[in-house]
Amino acid sequence: MSHNTLGNYYQVIFSLAQHHHYSIADIENLYPFERDIYVDMLTDYLKKLEDERAGLA
Amino acid sequence: MKLPKIDHPIYDVTIPSIKKKVKIRPMLVKEEKILLMAKEGSNPYEIFQAIKQVVNNCIITGDFDSNKLTLFDLEYMFLRIRSVSIGNIVKVSYRDEDGKDYPFDIDLEKIEVKFPENQELLIKTGETSGFKMKYPLATIYSTEAFTSGTATEQELIDELILNSIDDYFDGENVWRLAQQPRNEIKEFIDGLDIATYNKIREFVAALPSLYYEVKYTNSNGKEQLIKLTTLTDFFIL
Numbered sequence: 001m002s003h004n005t006l007g008n009y010y011q012v013i014f015s016l017a018q019h020h021h022y023s024i025a026d027i028e029n030l031y032p033f034e035r036d037i038y039v040d041m042l043t044d045y046l047k048k049l050e051d052e053r054a055g056l057a
Numbered sequence: 058m059k060l061p062k063i064d065h066p067i068y069d070v071t072i073p074s075i076k077k078k079v080k081i082r083p084m085l086v087k088e089e090k091i092l093l094m095a096k097e098g099s100n101p102y103e104i105f106q107a108i109k110q111v112v113n114n115c116i117i118t119g120d121f122d123s124n125k126l127t128l129f130d131l132e133y134m135f136l137r138i139r140s141v142s143i144g145n146i147v148k149v150s151y152r153d154e155d156g157k158d159y160p161f162d163i164d165l166e167k168i169e170v171k172f173p174e175n176q177e178l179l180i181k182t183g184e185t186s187g188f189k190m191k192y193p194l195a196t197i198y199s200t201e202a203f204t205s206g207t208a209t210e211q212e213l214i215d216e217l218i219l220n221s222i223d224d225y226f227d228g229e230n231v232w233r234l235a236q237q238p239r240n241e242i243k244e245f246i247d248g249l250d251i252a253t254y255n256k257i258r259e260f261v262a263a264l265p266s267l268y269y270e271v272k273y274t275n276s277n278g279k280e281q282l283i284k285l286t287t288l289t290d291f292f293i294l
Contacts, residue, residue: 003143006093028087032143035086 007019012039067117070137072267073170074127074192077116081134083142084111102204108135108288127192129170132288136267140165151283153275161271163285171286172270178223180256182249186227190260193220217261218246225226238287265268 012035016022020042027035064067065082088111095107112131113123115138128135150160181187202208202216219242224231234242246254267290271283 003147004089004093006090006097009090009093028085028090030086031083032086033083033090036143 063110070250081115131195153277168269172265173263182253189224191223
């Protein structure tokens with residue numbers, strides 16, 4: 001289980017629930033690879049938004 | 058009877074010791090949490106229990122009992138479940154004697170169980186007598202002898218021996234050791250001649266295990282070979 005730590009586990013769930021309104025129960029019923037895909041997609045999406053904002057400024 | 062509802066991807070995996078196919082599903086994020094909590098505690102018994110719990114949850118073949126898995130079966134099944142749940146590539150690094158770190162990608166799909174060559178499950182003590190051996194079940198590692206941390210190496214070997222003998226036969230008589238009182242089995246084993254005892258001891262010292270090789274050449278041009286044989290090797294390296 002070297003890919004993850006308990007601290008990181010809770011940090012990711014907190015971020016998804018607090019900032020992006022995912023439910024904790026829904027996240028816990030995903031497969032770990034699905035969660036990782038969603039986190040990657042969300043990270044890409046946020047980066048795209050940030051780039052667009054920077055371009056507008 | 059109503060058909061079962063399938064709401065998970067399902068994979069076939071063959072249990073190495075009995076060559077029986079079972080169906081597994083990936084673990085869920087909440088099951089990954091069980092493993093991470095156990096890992097945080099660093100207690101080998103809790104880690105073992107967490108792995109057993111996850112394997113038990115993820116094997117979905119109806120009549121299957123995970124308490125009947127040997128340790129190498131349990132480790133193998135866990136790696137397969139980990140592979141379909143998180144990914145089949147584990148990144149590890151190894152510090153060589155040259156002081157440099159060498160990174161590797163381990164493909165969990167390529168890990169096999171290695172059975173010792175020429176190992177037989179029959180240990181003869183005479184023309185018509187002998188022991189029928191079996192691989193000890195993983196549950197042995199949750200017994201007091203293995204979890205207390207106070208047992209001597211000899212006591213652990215004795216425990217393995219007690220759990221590795223299936224039957225003793227002499228002619229047409231067969232004694233199933235699991236049905237005999239523990240103290241009587243121990244007394245019986247203590248009364249064996251040294252040659253037979255050593256054969257049994259050799260059997261338990263060379264049980265099948267996970268096996269994966271990593272080869273690389275270090276900065277001094279020396280070819281190195283690392284053998285990974287336990288779950289700890291795959292996850293701690």
